[in-house]
């Protein structure tokens with residue numbers, strides 16, 4: 001039997017209503033208790049549980065990502081795979097961050113959680129937990145992914161799309177790695193069919209630059225907003241309009257931003273199909289400007305995590321560019 005380490009971090013899956021009936025849902029059950037509620041798991045694999053934190057994922061931070069990655073690094077040789085129990089609200093960010101902190105893992109690193117607590121009468125927690133372990137035990141599973149509502153989503157492509165329904169996550173601009181029907185894994189075309197070529201251990205990274213901000217263009221926004229950001233941010237991810245429109249008047253500010261050594265990543269605020277700055281007059285000036293990084297078809301969650309990793313890892317602009325454009329865990333088309 002395979003050995004899987006369950007890393008519990010909290011989330012709705014672990015939450016109970018406040019005893020006085022007045023407070024909201026808050027994480028309370030430990031990972032051991034969650035695993036014990038799904039006895040069928042014992043037929044799949046041997047499990048150890050480590051409780052790393054017990055938080056609403058609203059309070060997850062880059063330091064939290066690094067703690068999860070460090071736990072995986074410490075335990076890597078002793079287990080065949082890892083299942084992380086996590087709140088759904090920031091799960092896509094954590095899945096992306098782990099894709100950069102633990103690169104090219106031949107062993108699966110699976111994130112799951114639930115929309116309803118394990119203790120709720122009509123919970124999705126049991127099936128999500130069971131199916132995550134099923135995927136973690138699959139011989140073809142590797143690298144970071146999210147398993148939720150029967151979908152196996154590559155870790156850099158997950159996005160929380162719904163606040164209540166059980167099918168909370170979508171895979172953005174990339175096929176699913178697999179679907180799970182009941183107790184069976186059906187592989188799809190998401191590119192995770194074989195383990196990373198020849199890798200025995202993943203490449204572990206440890207440094208992130210947290211000074212990354214996402215700024216969404218809205219009609220009437222003034223370029224002077226960048227002045228307020230320059231003291232505290234090393235990088236801005238700018239969500240442009242449509243396929244890549246930036247209002248007239250931003251050019252000087254954005255060029256000065258990169259010339260001053262800051263990082264600027266351009267992406268689109270449209271959820272699907274990505275950026276192409278060459279199409280419209282209002283984008284062309286930025287299409288080939290040195291120093292500006294282009295998000296292409298990446299999710300914003302992956303851009304946040306990758307920019308933190310790139311800025312935390314590389315001190316020169318050329319190395320930052322090289323790392324940013326290198327596809328990792330299918331985060332962008334090559």
Ligand code: ASP
Nearest residue numbers: 011012056057087088089
């Ligand atoms: N607020 C919760 C969390 O992200 C939501 C959930 O887990 O579904 O921790």
